[in-house]
Amino acid sequence: MIITPTAIPDVLLVKPTVYGDERGFLYESFHLKKWEKATGLHTIFVQDNHSRSIKNVLRGLHYQIRHPQGKLVRATAGEIYDVAVDIRKESPTFGHWVGTTLSAENKHQLWIPEGFAHGFAVLSDTAEVQYKTTDYYHPEFERTILWNDPDLAIKWPIDSNPILAKKDESGTIFSKAETF
Secondary structure (H helix, E strand, O other): OEEEEOOOOOOEEEEOOOEEEOOEEEOOOOOHHHHHHHHOOOOOOOEEEEEEEEOOEEEEEEEEOOOOOOEEEEEEEOEEEEEEEEOOOOOOOOOOEEEEEEEOOOOOEEEEOOOEEEEEEEOOOEEEEEEEEOOOOOHHHEEEEOOOOOOOOOOOOOOOOOEOOHHHHOOEOHHHOOOO
8 A cells, every 4th residue: 555645634535555456356445453663653543434426416514513523535436536635723724725636446445634624526427435433423513514605615626506505505604603
């Protein structure tokens, strides 16, 4: 596995070692000892999530103000543009974002630590996203930052207006969002 820090060094791009031949491929999507050795992080995942979405669906920017979740995200079918926004007030990258393409083809993963808002846009006809979390989902603490907040100015690579859930349509602007 190759671990590469992004422009926000706490957000990591994970490229697993893929073993493939004419029969197909195999890779370890997660191995605790290798993860700890490569990242220096002792991470305990408590929940796995799996979503399926159609093209131009945009989910996010979500986080939990209490019970924050670290997430290890990957696309197991199709392609997404995955985004992490630093919402840690004391961080030198507070208010900055990074985005990367995750796909079934490239098999890359993105580590998004606690203290970040997360979202993704579906680039392919459909996409399936799986992610591990370091804490359980607590809907009463979930918050949403507006996906197209002008201060964040995220460059979503989508063809048209995104398909949004009601909570994503009515997200809070970044300047008024609860942060860490």
